[in-house]
Amino acid sequence: MMHGFRFLRRLVLVGTAICALFSLSAPAQDWVHIGSNIPTGSQRIRLAAADMKPVGSDPQTPLLKATFDTTLFHDLSNAGIFEMVSKSMAPTAMPGSPQEINLAQWAAAPANAAFVAYGALSASNGHLVVYGWLQDDRNAGTAPILTRQYSADANDDQARTLAHQFADDIIGALGGGVRGIAESKIYFVSARNGSKQIWEMDYDGQNQHPVVRAGILSESPRISPDNSRLAFASLGNSGWTIRMYSFDLRRFVAFPPGAQGGSNFSPAWSGDGQHIAFSSSRSGDPDIWTCDVNGGNLKKLTAFRGPDVSPVWNPRTNAQIAWVSGRTGLPQIYIMDTDGGNVERMTDGGYAISPSWSPNGQFLAFSWNRKYGPGAPGGQDIYVMDIASLRWLQLTHDSGSNDFPTWSPDGRHLVFERTLDYKTTLWTMLADGTQQQQLTQTGKDFMPNWSWK
């Protein structure tokens, strides 16, 4: 039990501020569920976000301002490191510049904000400009922590984009230098239009749209670390192949090792974007293979009978791979070196699938049913394991069947798939299981993959 407690403390080093949650939480491994009303975390930064001051009389300004204000507040609330001052507690002032703000007003009760983000927004002639500041309320007279100007075309999408940029700058400034994730994307599989194909959306579920069609159906999208390419598995007339789509070229590019016989599944990028791991049955049985991104150096890493699938690289070192193997029966999570050596089994039973390696290299997130079997009472839930100690933490509880966790670029969040009443939807949560939010509604969305930046 005490190990579990220590593990919890280590886990939350993922984000220094999340640490505060755990020191106040119970040490049990199950049901460490702090809920959305996080304890008045003295270590969460109390932040106010003033509504933007509208400037000028362009008729677009009020609508774009509303979108910007809502998006910024949501991004900051979602970051996992702030205790946001609710709008009802905050001053109604909309300071549009450092000359206009009365910091004492924001530092005083009931706002009690340690920091305040504020600024001005104007649309004119189809152009949107936002000036944003971040200031320490309790040190009046010091220079603003951030002074930023953002501009884009004046439309709703761009208003959201600028809010995401400002949010990520604020999170970077106050969150130990780790930039926020509000500008990141989530790739996923959707069958909402019939066959399963690859889709993309913003990290908050906005802007859902198809990316590319391939074959009869496609699965397992994985975005490259530089966001330039998307690898995925597609079922075509010649079976399952790994396809590689280039966003730069707006077309498929050749990836010969992904189509050289057998069924090919579940591609994975190394953290440096130079290598691909995937599952292929070309030698008679599904095994883990790796190669260079240009197709050279093809190597088979596993050799046991039974399924080997879902590889993921340690993005920190690119020297290890975690994957799923059914070599002993039910699927378990394993790790090995990239030469196939030092195989270590990570899970001690049940049905464990879909590993995702945390950006700092320290944790695996995966889906696990610890009491799997016909009629057994277990649920398929998301877990995070500390690789060094094998200690784990259960993040989802009693809510459907949960699979395909992927880490956010800042290591503070996970996106995952949840099936309830035969409907599958995508969700995000903080890496401690709190702040679960549903992103999709069609009931036909699967296999999310979070971009690397």
Added chain:
Amino acid sequence: MISRKQIWIALVLTASVAMISGCKKKHPIQPAATPPAAASPVAQLTATPSTITAGDQVVLSWKTTDATSVSIDGMGSVPSAGVKTVTPTQTTTYHLTASGPGGNTDATATVTVNPAQAAVAVPQNNSSMTAEQMFKANVQDIFFDYDSYNVRTGDESVLSKAAAYLAAHPDIKVVIGGYCDERGSNEYNLTLGQSRADSARKILEQDGVAPNRLRVVSYGKERPFCSEHTESCWQQNRRAGFSMDGAAGN
């Protein structure tokens, strides 16, 4: 704070140990005054589908409770719950008997078998059956246990029969589809389906079918044969399915 936690943990542990040891008592002491009568066995037997054409396969699945011995006529003694693939050639009623301290219980399931269409009219020459029907009658799908990719012992003879048919029809190429039930992960099930189809392929190759006549495609849980959320349906979906490869027949 820690010491309070430890007390709490100790209490929880004590309670759970008590629960666990309670569960392990196989013969709880009954109050002497009212010895309860042993429960009669409960038995359930289903055949899916219940109507077929001669040559098709049927999945029998059964489960029982409070039975010490279970048998099915014609098959003898069987486990208390299980699944078996049968290929009745005429309408058949399967009869299960579950016996226990509380008595005997029967369960039956009838499969109506329709003769293969018009096959009777031309007995010597099967030309009235399409090549597809002939193939289906001779190269039959096989089914797998829960989360297993090992071919069941009884199904090796099904594959031997398939290999003999393929030896006699060297022009036919075969696609082996690997299928899984709806439970579990999409990605893992794709490789589980692959391993099932590969298991079937290896046995066909051992039985003499040339590797270049066999192609394997895994469908995981993407192409279910049956879409209900029941064990008998799941059993139908845990299969290696054979079909003629469209690219063949040159």
